[in-house]
Amino acid sequence: MIKRCPQHGFFRGELCQCGSAGQLVLDETKTEQLGRLVAGGLRHFPADLGLEMDCHGWVDLAKLGEVVLSRHRWASLDLVVAMIQSDSKQRYEIRGDRVRARYGHSVDVDLDHPENRRPLLYYGASEEEADRILEIGIKPASQRYVHLSGTAEKAWHVATFRTGNPKVIQVDAAAAQKAGVKMMTVNEDIVISETIPYIYLSLLATRDMAWREKA
Ligand SMILES: [Zn+2]
Structure with missing residues (x-):
């Protein structure tokens, strides 16, 4: 589930790192549904959902918001942002008006993350x-x-x-x-x-x- 702490923003689980119980933003089931849909759009089948992806994996953020809303009446761009920001695995990144998966693609993308430095x-x-x-x-x-x-x-x-x-x-x-x-x-x-x-x-x-x- 996704919750919101008045001081620290969106988080997953029962309690924020500060101990606050926060306010419920999205329950467990809907968080999972939204997560699968976003993964589908940004990792596996953007075209099937009507999303245009560039060669580095970027997709228009507002368009992704429209797509999730068209699939679930309760969904919204704000919830997509909340999901991305509360994700401890940093699966996605938002830059300006674009969004992409950082890893886990099955579609052919050419990612441009920093070069590995571990020997x-x-x-x-x-x-x-x-x-x-x-x-x-x-x-x-x-x-x-x-x-x-x-x-x-x-x-x-x-x-x-x-x-x-x-x-x-x-x-x-x-x-x-x-x-x-x-x-x-x-x-x-x-x-x-x-x-x-x-x-x-x-x-x-x-x-x-x-x-x-x-x-
Ligand atoms: Zn907090």
Whole structure:
């Protein structure tokens, strides 16, 4: 759900960071419905919703407001903005009168986020996936870019949603970028990348995954 704190603006969950219960803006169900619709428009099928997207993924914000209102009578541009501003994962960004998804596209976009500066990045995978990846590299499957994590622990946690015993692939990002592979920083946790050839990949040893003992 989305709520509003008089001092800190929109937030998700029961309480604002300051402890205020705030005022309800949108309930859980509608927040989910709006979230799926915006993701569809900005990540997966803009044309189906009548949205025009430029090559960097930007869409007209007012037009997106019209689209959500045409689908849900309770929706509005203000609610889209509230949803975007309260999103801790920073899925979307608003610049002037335009809006775009920062990552997670299945449509063909050419994103222009800042270049990655971490020398090492990580990718979580199942055991079978890991074997295959080490032989052929990491390629985007249903998405435009590969999503990498800034820490091994984060990569492992993300992969636990898909597999019981994740392996962690370490990516020599510095070397790959030097060789021309484009990698971009999306937020604190996520780096997106073009296809990564196998020569920049190695399997992280289980003994280097100390957090597993604590989990
Ligand atoms: Zn607050």
